[in-house]
Amino acid sequence: MAAVSTSVETAAGAVAAVERALSQPAERSAHRRALAAELFHDAGHATDRAATALYELMELEAPLPAPVVAVPPAMRRFERVPVR
Numbered sequence: 001m002a003a004v005s006t007s008v009e010t011a012a013g014a015v016a017a018v019e020r021a022l023s024q025p026a027e028r029s030a031h032r033r034a035l036a037a038e039l040f041h042d043a044g045h046a047t048d049r050a051a052t053a054l055y056e057l058m059e060l061e062a063p064l065p066a067p068v069v070a071v072p073p074a075m076r077r078f079e080r081v082p083v084r
Contacts, residue, residue, distance in 0.1 A: 003031040 006017045021027070036043065055062040
């Protein structure tokens, strides 16, 4: 964990650490990716695995995944608003 973290003792140290991390985002990228791979198996697929396990426990056949369809702008309820 030490390879992916920064320890500080003051508020000023925290500000400096954040500024440095934001100015050099790739600095510890390889270490962070390695730790994430170790901690989070198959990240991004937990819901699929959980649903599959539930269907198996209930001895039911899982439904086929729904196709992904692009929604035309005229049918969208909310438009993206830039954050200021």
